[in-house]
Structure formats: structure tokens, C-alpha cells
Amino acid sequence: MIALPDRVRSPWWELGRRLLLALAILTGTVLLVYLDNEGYIDGNDPTGEVDLSDSIYYTTVTLSTTGYGDIAPVSEAARLVNAFLITPARIAFLVLLIGTTLEVLASQGRELFRIARWRRSMGQRVVVVGYGTKGRSAVDTLVNNGQSRDSIVIVDPNPAAKQDAHDDGLTVIIGDATRRQVLRQAGVAEADQVIITTDRDDSNVLATLTVRQLNPDAWIVASVREHENVPLMRQSGANSVITSSDAVGRLLGLSSMSPMLGSVMEDLLTYGEGLEVAERDLLVTEVGKQPQQLPDQVIAVVRDEKVYRYFDPVVTQLARGDRLIVVRPAKELPWAPRPGTHGEESADEQD
Numbered sequence: 354m355i356a357l358p359d360r361v362r363s364p365w366w367e368l369g370r371r372l373l374l375a376l377a378i379l380t381g382t383v384l385l386v387y388l389d390n391e392g393y394i395d396g397n398d399p400t401g402e403v404d405l406s407d408s409i410y411y412t413t414v415t416l417s418t419t420g421y422g423d424i425a426p427v428s429e430a431a432r433l434v435n436a437f438l439i440t441p442a443r444i445a446f447l448v449l450l451i452g453t454t455l456e457v458l459a460s461q462g463r464e465l466f467r468i469a470r471w472r473r474s475m476g477q478r479v480v481v482v483g484y485g486t487k488g489r490s491a492v493d494t495l496v497n498n499g500q501s502r503d504s505i506v507i508v509d510p511n512p513a514a515k516q517d518a519h520d521d522g523l524t525v526i527i528g529d530a531t532r533r534q535v536l537r538q539a540g541v542a543e544a545d546q547v548i549i550t551t552d553r554d555d556s557n558v559l560a561t562l563t564v565r566q567l568n569p570d571a572w573i574v575a576s577v578r579e580h581e582n583v584p585l586m587r588q589s590g591a592n593s594v595i596t597s598s599d600a601v602g603r604l605l606g607l608s609s610m611s612p613m614l615g616s617v618m619e620d621l622l623t624y625g626e627g628l629e630v631a632e633r634d635l636l637v638t639e640v641g642k643q644p645q646q647l648p649d650q651v652i653a654v655v656r657d658e659k660v661y662r663y664f665d666p667v668v669t670q671l672a673r674g675d676r677l678i679v680v681r682p683a684k685e686l687p688w689a690p691r692p693g694t695h696g697e698e699s700a701d702e703q704d
Contacts, residue, residue: 385434393411395423481507506539530556541564545571546573572592572593573590576594628682629681636700639692648692650680656674
């Protein structure tokens with residue numbers, strides 16, 4: 354089941370909106386009748402004239418479908434106005450009167466429309482399976498790096514996770530990610546990236562297999578609790594596997610042996626402050642240089658879909674098409690510029 358984040362509105366706001374709409378219809382119809390009062394005749398008035406009070410009376414009995422018939426349109430223009438303007442206004446007025454029942458039906462229709470519009474407007478879609486601590490941290494990182502919340506879909510069977518995701522403005526597919534139908538609803542077949550972060554390795558493996566069958570081209574990042582399951586996860590189709598227990602254990606060990614080193618590692622993993630690890634394009638001015646000569650602290654070079662450490666002889670000279678993995682300030686400082694963030698021409702853009 355697809356559950357888009359709810360738009361919370363006060364009941365008083367809804368009531369006020371309906372009253373204003375009803376008043377607008379009533380006022381508009383009174384004006385239509387009064388401005389064309391010569392086209393109406395009052396059977397209870399010897400002169401047959403229709404004044405403002407008669408216009409109000411005629412409007413109320415007409416919109417409520419009572420229709421006593423004592424005031425009636427007689428001119429061709431007045432009859433056309435009744436047919437094409439006042440009749441639709443009468444229908445709209447009745448819809449507002451029975452709005453409680455219609456609101457349920459209308460809300461279902463709006464929800465279907467929102468889902469259809471969401472499917473059409475999805476750009477680079479990211480599906481996150483599991484919205485626990487790891488899933489929330491992954492989403493926060495994506496959003497902080499420019500990913501739109503509208504393009505992120507959460508898959509989780511837990512009602513608490515659904516509420517948390519809705520509070521964060523995310524779309525949720527409620528269901529088991531190991532089931533093909535649930536993943537289809539999430540749009541996995543069209544997703545660019547899939548992040549799998551449930552708390553069970555067996556569920557992660559099965560979800561990865563299913564995702565890979567539905568989308569052979571998606572980039573799948575999966576987490577495992579135990580290191581011994583990494584080969585199985587890779588065989589299942591994951592492009593990148595993160596061992597959560599090992600990563601936490603290493604960080605704990607580093608912090609105990611060297612508190613300062615542990616704080617630096619924590620800084621690298623924390624968004625927005627101090628240092629960050631980022632991937633960026635190679636700039637035109639950097640082609641032919643060594644990684645150590647760049648203003649950024651280059652730690653790896655991506656070439657032909659392979660990752661080389663900065664000291665590897667293969668990347669002694671940087672070439673067009675390379676991408677750099679760098680350590681840089683999370684926020685640019687006057688004495689610490691961030692190349693590649695000021696619209697410089699990348700090596701791939703050069704003819």
C-alpha cells in the first residue's frame with residue numbers, strides 16, 4: 354500500500370473554507386439575479402418587479418432546490434443564466450451541504466491523484482528499504498547533499514516507521530520488501546539507487562535478490578550485520594556492502610586507542626561540520642597533475658569504474674574522465690576553498 358505524507362489541516366480550517374465557499378456561491382448568485390432583475394417576474398408582487406430582497410429569496414429557494422415558483426426568469430438571457438450559471442452553482446452548493454460524506458470520497462480521489470502525480474514527477478528515484486536508525490541516517494545524508502525528499506521512497510512494514518517517515522515528509526510503501534509486488538509499488542524497476550538497511554541479514558539478501566531481478570541496472574547499497582555475510586550479499590547483486598557491526602567496532606576500537614583519531618573519524622561521518630568525504634569531477638585545470646598536487650586532500654581516484662588509492666602508480670597523472678574522492682571542509686572557509694563548487698569547467702565538459 355502506498356502512503357504519501359499527510360497534509361495536516363485543522364478541522365476549523367476545513368469548516369471555514371466550506372463556509373466561505375458556500376457564502377461565495379450564495380453572494381454570486383444573488384448578484385447575478387439582482388443585476389438582471391428585469392429578466393425575472395415576481396408573481397406575488399402586483400408590479401412584478403424583483404428587488405434585492407427578492408433576489409436573496411429567489412437565490413436561497415433555488416440553491417436549496419425548494420423552488421416555490423413565485424419568482425421565475427422570463428427573459429431569454431435570464432433563462433440562459435439559470436441554465437448555465439445558477440444550475441452549476443446549485444450543484445456546488447448541494448455538494449457543500451453534504452460535504453461530510455463527499456469529503457471521504459473526495460479524499461480518496463485526491464489521494465489517487467496525488468499518487469499518480471507523484472509517479473509522473475519522480476526524477477532520480479531512491480528506494481530505501483527499512484527506516485530504522487541506519488535508514489534515517491542514509492536519508493538525512495541524501496537530503497543534506499541535495500536529494501529531493503519527493504524522490505525518496507521508504508519501504509517498511511512497521512507502522513511506527515511509517516509515522517516517522519511521514520513526519521519527515523517522505524513517501525512510504527507499507528509492506529515486506531522481500532515481496533516482489535511491494536517493490537514494484539515502490540518503483541524499484543525505475544529506481545536509480547536502492548539502499549537496503551533492515552535489521553536481518555537474511556531479509557537483506559532476499560530483498561537484494563528481488564531488487565536485482567526487477568532492476569538489473571540499479572545501484573544497490575546494502576548493509577549486513579555480520580562480516581561473513583558480505584560475499585553472499587555481493588553474490589545476490591549488491592554493488593556496495595557495508596558491515597555495520599564491523600564499522601561500529603572499528604570506530605570504537607580507534608576511539609579507545611586514540612581518542613583524537615576517533616573524533617576525526619566521527620567528524621568525517623557527521624554531515625555539515627568540520628570535515629567531509631565527497632566525490633567530485635576532475636577539473637580542466639587539474640588534468641595531468643598528480644593527486645598530491647591538488648588543493649583538495651585526494652584519497653582515491655575513480656577511473657573506468659575502478660577505485661585507485663591516491664598513491665597507486667596507475668593514477669600518477671590524472672586524466673580526463675577521472676573522478677576524485679576527497680576530504681575537504683564541510684563548509685567552505687576563506688583559507689580552505691572547495692574546488693569544483695564554483696561552476697568551474699570539469700574535464701568531462703571540455704570538447
